[in-house]
Amino acid sequence: MKRIAFCALVFVALLTGFPFASGFIERPALAADNIKILSPADGTFVEEAQSLAVVCRVPKGAFDAVQISINGKVAKTITPLGDKVVVCDRDAVQPGMNRIAVSALKGGGAVAAAEVSVFVRTALSVQYNVEPDGYKQYLFHDSRSDCFLCHKMEPAKSDDYPAKPSDSSCYVCHKGITAHKYVHGPAATWGCLTCHNKNAKPMYAVASPVSQTCAMCHQDTIDAWKKMKYMHGPTAMGMCTACHDPHGSDWQYWLRKFPTDLCQSCHVGMTGDHIITFFNGQPHPIRGRPDPRHPGQELSCASCHSPHASNFHYMLFADYNDYRSFCTGCHRF
Numbered sequence: 614m615k616r617i618a619f620c621a622l623v624f625v626a627l628l629t630g631f632p633f634a635s636g637f638i639e640r641p642a643l644a645a646d647n648i649k650i651l652s653p654a655d656g657t658f659v660e661e662a663q664s665l666a667v668v669c670r671v672p673k674g675a676f677d678a679v680q681i682s683i684n685g686k687v688a689k690t691i692t693p694l695g696d697k698v699v700v701c702d703r704d705a706v707q708p709g710m711n712r713i714a715v716s717a718l719k720g721g722g723a724v725a726a727a728e729v730s731v732f733v734r735t736a737l738s739v740q741y742n743v744e745p746d747g748y749k750q751y752l753f754h755d756s757r758s759d760c761f762l763c764h765k766m767e768p769a770k771s772d773d774y775p776a777k778p779s780d781s782s783c784y785v786c787h788k789g790i791t792a793h794k795y796v797h798g799p800a801a802t803w804g805c806l807t808c809h810n811k812n813a814k815p816m817y818a819v820a821s822p823v824s825q826t827c828a829m830c831h832q833d834t835i836d837a838w839k840k841m842k843y844m845h846g847p848t849a850m851g852m853c854t855a856c857h858d859p860h861g862s863d864w865q866y867w868l869r870k871f872p873t874d875l876c877q878s879c880h881v882g883m884t885g886d887h888i889i890t891f892f893n894g895q896p897h898p899i900r901g902r903p904d905p906r907h908p909g910q911e912l913s914c915a916s917c918h919s920p921h922a923s924n925f926h927y928m929l930f931a932d933y934n935d936y937r938s939f940c941t942g943c944h945r946f
Contacts, residue, residue: 618715637882647672648679648717648725651699655729657751658744661869664703664735666753666786669715669727673698676717676724684712690716699763703789708733708741736847736855737869737878754816770810775803793861794860798830800860822851823859838922845928848921856920865910872913872920873900883914887935905943906930916943 651667659665667681671694678692679700686702705715710732717725731751732744744750760766765782775781778788781803791800799807808826809817819826828835838848847855856875857867868875877883885896902912914920918928925932931939 618795647675648715648727650715650727650729652753653713653729653731653751654694656730656748658732658748659751660733661735661737662706664705664789665713665731666698666705667713667715668701670699671717673750676719677721678718680716680718680723681707682714682716683707689719697759701760701763703786705732706733708735708738710745736852737875739879739881767934768806769828772806772811778803781805790860795864795865795867796861797859797867798818823854824851827853841922841925842924843928844922845920871900871911872915876914876918876920888917 633647633798638895649670650667651670652666653659656732669679671679673696674694676694678690678694680687681689681691681702682706683704683706689702691700691702694700705714710730712728713729714726714728716723732748733741734744735741753764766781771780772782775784777792778784783805784803787805799805805817807829808819810819811817813819824835838844847853851861856869858869859867862868864871885899888897888899890896898912899914899916900912904910904912906916917930919930920928923929927933929939931942933939
């Protein structure tokens, strides 16, 4: 009778999946809710991001590794996990929609997964300058209570004037922003609070438009542009960070791209063909040649056009109607 009861108990365990049945059958694949993406939030958008903090929570000791994929391409495999229950990483994203998938690996295979969609909004794209309907802006520092387990999220006294980069509370997570050829002054000294307001709502926000923040150091330059007859759209709207990365860049003047590529982000289809041709019928180049007006730099749209403001049509540096004077700024006939 006892033998029959024991067999019945085992049979019920097999059907219901009681924990003590694991010794009798192979453990099933872990459910998707065993891994949770904490950041970024699903159905949100961010501004001008080149990378995002991907933070996920996993059951302690349940997996061998965690794999992060962006738009179907593996970005990072994190192993060993040890006793970690919160896994953090920074991964590159592209303008537009980004599908971020996090898979938990056990024995070489994926046993759990989670996915979120995040839109990167950028002023440098006609296609991606408006977020999809229903997407809300994601602000990392405003809702990251889980990060307090390991990271100091509140500003410290040393953040006002850090003696060295590691004295900044921001350094441990954001040190990658200075890994460029050209680094903006406040970022180079890790004076993050020069531009980011520690008392702002949302946390660490800068003034809007961002030119108000830039004006703290560049007011004289901005005032000079305002006196000119024509202003470039982003300049007039105070959108300095549309073209300039406020932290650092591999392009001079902290540009987000090579100047010609930057201009063509908005002025789609503009090539050398739009410029008056030479006597041989060839269009004027807009890259790949030395810039006579700016020694040591490559020819670009900015060789002839001011990217901020001008007193001449088409944002040119001189009056194009006097083509002889205009052209002889670079050419010798």
